[in-house]
Amino acid sequence: MNYLYCAFIELLAKYNFPEGLALIIFPLLPFCIVAIGLLVMVLFLVLAERKILGFVTQRKGPNRVGYWGLLQTVADAFKLLCKENITPSGADKFLFTLAPVIAFIPVMLVWGILPYNAEFNLMSTPANLIFYIFLAFMPVLGIFLGGFASNSKYSIIGCVRAIAQAISYELPIAFSLLGVVVLSSSLNLSQITLSQYSVYGPAKWFIIPSFIGFVVVFISVIAELNRCPFDLPEAESELVAGYSTEYSGMRFALFYITEYSMMFANAAFIVVLFLGGYLSPFGGYLSNILWGDSITANILVYFEQTFWFLFKTFIILFLFILIRATYPRLQSHKLLKLSWTILLPLSIVNLFICMLIKFIGGAAG
Amino acid sequence: MMKGWSGMSKMKLNLGPQHPSTHGVLRLILDVDGEKILGCEPVIGYLHRGMEKMAEGMTYLQYLPTVDRVDYVSGFFNSFAYVSAVEKLLKIEVPERASIIRVLLMELNRIASHLLWLGTYLLDLGAVSPFFYTFRERELILNYFEKISGQRLMYNYFVFGGVRQDIEYIEEIRPIITTVVEKLEDYEKLLTDNPIFISRTKNVGILERGEALAYSITGPNLRASNSHLDFRTQSGLYKNFEYKIAKAEDGDCYSRYKVRLEEIRESANIINQAVDLLLCKPGDVNIGLNPVNITPEAGEAYADVETPRGLTTCCVKSDGSANPYRVKWRTGSFYAVQILPKLLIGNMISDIMSIYGSLDVMLPEVDR
Numbered sequence: 137m138n139y140l141y142c143a144f145i146e147l148l149a150k151y152n153f154p155e156g157l158a159l160i161i162f163p164l165l166p167f168c169i170v171a172i173g174l175l176v177m178v179l180f181l182v183l184a185e186r187k188i189l190g191f192v193t194q195r196k197g198p199n200r201v202g203y204w205g206l207l208q209t210v211a212d213a214f215k216l217l218c219k220e221n222i223t224p225s226g227a228d229k230f231l232f233t234l235a236p237v238i239a240f241i242p243v244m245l246v247w248g249i250l251p252y253n254a255e256f257n258l259m260s261t262p263a264n265l266i267f268y269i270f271l272a273f274m275p276v277l278g279i280f281l282g283g284f285a286s287n288s289k290y291s292i293i294g295c296v297r298a299i300a301q302a303i304s305y306e307l308p309i310a311f312s313l314l315g316v317v318v319l320s321s322s323l324n325l326s327q328i329t330l331s332q333y334s335v336y337g338p339a340k341w342f343i344i345p346s347f348i349g350f351v352v353v354f355i356s357v358i359a360e361l362n363r364c365p366f367d368l369p370e371a372e373s374e375l376v377a378g379y380s381t382e383y384s385g386m387r388f389a390l391f392y393i394t395e396y397s398m399m400f401a402n403a404a405f406i407v408v409l410f411l412g413g414y415l416s417p418f419g420g421y422l423s424n425i426l427w428g429d430s431i432t433a434n435i436l437v438y439f440e441q442t443f444w445f446l447f448k449t450f451i452i453l454f455l456f457i458l459i460r461a462t463y464p465r466l467q468s469h470k471l472l473k474l475s476w477t478i479l480l481p482l483s484i485v486n487l488f489i490c491m492l493i494k495f496i497g498g499a500a501g
Numbered sequence: 502m503m504k505g506w507s508g509m510s511k512m513k514l515n516l517g518p519q520h521p522s523t524h525g526v527l528r529l530i531l532d533v534d535g536e537k538i539l540g541c542e543p544v545i546g547y548l549h550r551g552m553e554k555m556a557e558g559m560t561y562l563q564y565l566p567t568v569d570r571v572d573y574v575s576g577f578f579n580s581f582a583y584v585s586a587v588e589k590l591l592k593i594e595v596p597e598r599a600s601i602i603r604v605l606l607m608e609l610n611r612i613a614s615h616l617l618w619l620g621t622y623l624l625d626l627g628a629v630s631p632f633f634y635t636f637r638e639r640e641l642i643l644n645y646f647e648k649i650s651g652q653r654l655m656y657n658y659f660v661f662g663g664v665r666q667d668i669e670y671i672e673e674i675r676p677i678i679t680t681v682v683e684k685l686e687d688y689e690k691l692l693t694d695n696p697i698f699i700s701r702t703k704n705v706g707i708l709e710r711g712e713a714l715a716y717s718i719t720g721p722n723l724r725a726s727n728s729h730l731d732f733r734t735q736s737g738l739y740k741n742f743e744y745k746i747a748k749a750e751d752g753d754c755y756s757r758y759k760v761r762l763e764e765i766r767e768s769a770n771i772i773n774q775a776v777d778l779l780l781c782k783p784g785d786v787n788i789g790l791n792p793v794n795i796t797p798e799a800g801e802a803y804a805d806v807e808t809p810r811g812l813t814t815c816c817v818k819s820d821g822s823a824n825p826y827r828v829k830w831r832t833g834s835f836y837a838v839q840i841l842p843k844l845l846i847g848n849m850i851s852d853i854m855s856i857y858g859s860l861d862v863m864l865p866e867v868d869r
Contacts, residue, residue, distance in 0.1 A: 193633035289514050293536070293850065364627060365697055373522040373625045373854050464697050465627025467851040468536055 166258055170247050178396045179209040185457050192461040219385035224287060231285035236390035239278025242271040243394050246401045251326045253414045253441035263323040268405065269310060275394050276302040279369060283379035294378025297468055298362065298369035304475035305359040311483035312349035315490035316342050316409045329413030337417045343410040345493045348486040350410045352479050357402045363456060365463040366471060403452035411448050414441035518547045522625045522854050525864025536849045541842040548868040556828035561587055562792045569655040571830060572866035574617050577610040578808040580659045582815035587661050589802035590819050591795065598784040599663035604738055605775035608768040612681060613642040614809040615761045618861045619688065625854040626701050631688060638684050641677045663787025674776050678769045685765055702754035706844045706856035709752060717836045720811030722860055725760045726752035732807040742771050754859035794823050810834050810861055832866040
C-alpha cells in the first residue's frame with residue numbers, strides 16, 4: 137500500500153498538485169474505484185445473465201446494441217432514466233420514493249466490506265461479518281416498504297412474501313456462518329480468508345470441513361436474493377411483478393440494480409467464506425513462477441488475488457444463472473417449509489460438525 | 502373486515518383480464534385470506550367475437566376461413582368440425598385419401614398444440630427454458646403447415662368434400678416427428694423427476710372422475726382423471742389407425758402433464774401410419790364441388806372432433822338459403838373454465854397457475 141501511495145504522490149507532484157491534496161484524495165480513491173467498478177460490473181452481469189440464458193435456450197441473447205450486445209444494459213438503463221416516474225394514486229408518496237433508496241444504499245456499503253485482495257479492504261472492522269449480515273438483510277426492508285407503500289394488492293402479497301422468505305432464510309445463513317466463525321476463530325472477513333491459506337491451495341478452504349454449510353448458504357442466498365427458483369416476491373406469472381408492480385423509471389432501475397449487485401455481493405460473500413476468498417487455488421506456486429521476486433511483484437500479486445476473487449465469484453454467479461434457467465418456481469408455503477424443516481436443522485448439524493473439527497484440531501495442535 | 506387465520510384481513514384480488522399468465526383475457530375474481538383462496542369467480546367474455554352470430558350473415562364458404570379462429574392454436578380441428586357438419590347437410594362423402602390427410606394434419610396440429618401448452622405451462626410455473634425448447638419443435642411443424650397451406654395458424658385447408666389440394670412434401674413429415682419424439686425425452690429428463698416440478702403439480706388440483714364427468718370436462722383433462730373417453734374412437738375417421746388412449750389415474754396436474762406428453766407420442770404414432778397410407782394410396786383429395794353459393798336442404802347437422810382441449814362440436818342448421826340459419830359451437834375449454842372455482846378454492850395463490858395452466862384453457866375457444 138505504501139508503494140501505491142508513493143506512486144500516487146509522485147504522479148500528483150509531476151503535475152504540480154500540492155501534497156495535501158493527495159492526502160485527502162488518496163483515502164477516497166478506493167471507494168470510488170469500488171463504487172464505479174462494481175456498478176459497471178453489474179451492468180455486464182445483467183448482460184451476462186441474458187447471454188447465458190440465451191445460450192441455454194438456444195438463442196443469441198441481446199446482440200443489437202454495441203458489438204456483441206455489450207451496450208444493451210447501458211441502453212436499457214438509459215431508457216429507464218428517461219421514463220416518467222409514476223406514483224400511483226393512494227400510494228404513500230414519501231415511502232414509495234424512499235423504498236428504492238433504502239434498498240440501494242446498503243448494497244454500496246456491502247461492497248466496501250468485501251476483501252478483494254490482501255490490502256484492498258475498505259471497512260476491515262474487527263467484526264465486519266456481523267455488519268455484512270445486517271446490511272445484506274436491509275434490501276428486503278426496502279422491498280417491503282416499496283410493496284407496502286404502493287397501495288396495490290399484488291405488491292402487498294409480494295412484499296409479505298419477501299419478508300416471510302427473508303426471515304426464514306436469515307436463520308440458516310446465520311447458523312452456517314457460525315460454523316465458519318468457529319473454524320476461523322474470527323468475525324473479520326480478511327481474517328477468515330487468511331485462515332483458509334495453505335501452501336497446497338484449496339486444502340484448507342472451509343468448503344471441505346463445512347460442506348453442508350456451503351450448500352445451505354448457497355440455497356439460502358438464492359432465496360434471499362429472490363432469484364429463481366425462489367423468486368416468489370416478484371413471481372411474474374402469479375403476481376404480475378410482485379413488489380415492483382407499481383414502480384417505473386429510475387425507481388424501478390434502483391430496485392433492479394439492487395437485485396443484481398446483491399447477487400454479486402452475495403456470490404463474493406460465499407467465495408470469501410467457503411472458497412478461500414482471494415487466495416489462489418494453486419497456493420503461492422503460480423505467482424512464484426510468474427513473477428518471482430521482481431520489483432513489481434508486490435503489486436502484481438494484488439492483481440492476481442483480485443483476479444482469483446472475481447474468477448471464483450463469477451463461477452458462483454454462473455451457477456446462479458444456470459439454476460435460474462433450469463428450475464420452476466417453488467410454492468410459497470413449501471419454500472418456508474424447506475427452510476424451517478430442512479435447511480435450519482442441517483445448518484445446526486453443520487455447526488456441531490465444525491465445532492467437533494475445531495475441537496479435534498485444537499487438541500491435536 | 503374479517504380477520505382470517507393468517508392474521509391478514511380478507512381481500513378481493515382481481516386477477517386479470519390483463520394478467521401475464523391467463524394467456525388471453527380471463528378474469529378471476531378471487532377472495533383471498535393471506536395466500537389462501539376462499540372464493541373464485543371466473544369472468545369470461547373479454548374475447549368474444551360473435552363467431553356464432555357472424556355465421557348468420559355469411560354464406561357457407563365465407564364462414565369457412567373464420568372458423569380457424571375459434572381456437573387459433575388448433576385451427577385444423579375447428580375447420581374439420583364445421584366442414585364435416587356442412588358435408589352432412591350436403592350429404593356428400595369425402596374421398597379416403599382426403600380423410601387420411603385430415604387425420605394427419607389434425608394429429609400434427611395436436612402435437613403443436615400440446616407443445617405450446619407444455620412451454621407456456623412451465624413458463625407459468627416459473628421455468629423459462631422449456632418455453633424456448635418446445636417452441637423450437639413447434640416451429641418445425643408450423644413451418645410444414647406453412648409449406649402446404651401457406652399459413653402458420655389459420656390454415657383454411659379443409660374444404661367441403663375434402664381438402665384444398667393434395668398434400669405435398671410428405672417425405673418431410675417423418676424427420677419432424679422423429680425430432681419431436683426425441684426431444685420429448687429431453688423434456689422428460691428436465692421435468693418428470695424434477696423435485697420442484699413434482700411438488701408444484703403432484704396432488705395439486707385433483708379432479709375426480711365423477712366430478713369431471715358431471716362438469717362435462719373432456720379431452721386430456723378427463724383422461725387424466727382415470728377415464729377412457731376419447732371421441733376419436735367413436736368417429737369413423739380413425740378406424741384405420743392403431744393407437745393407445747393416453748390415460749392417467751390421479752387427476753392432478755401431474756397426471757394431466759403425463760397424459761399430454763403421452764398423447765404427443767400416440768399422435769406421432771398415428772402420423773407415421775398416416776404417412777404410410779398416403780404413400781401407398783393415391784387418389785382424389787376432394788370431390789371437385791364448387792363451394793360458392795352452396796345451398797343445403799333445410800335441416801340440422803352436427804359434427805364432433807376430439808381436439809387437444811377436449812370435445813369440440815359444431816352444429817349447423819340450415820333453412821335452405823345460402824347462409825347458415827344458425828351455427829353453434831361447443832368447445833372443451835369453456836367447460837374447463839367452469840370447474841376452476843371447484844379446483845382453486847382452498848389452495849394457495851401460487852397454485853392458481855399450476856391448476857389453471859394444467860387445464861390448458863384457450864380463451865378464444867371459451868368466448869368464441
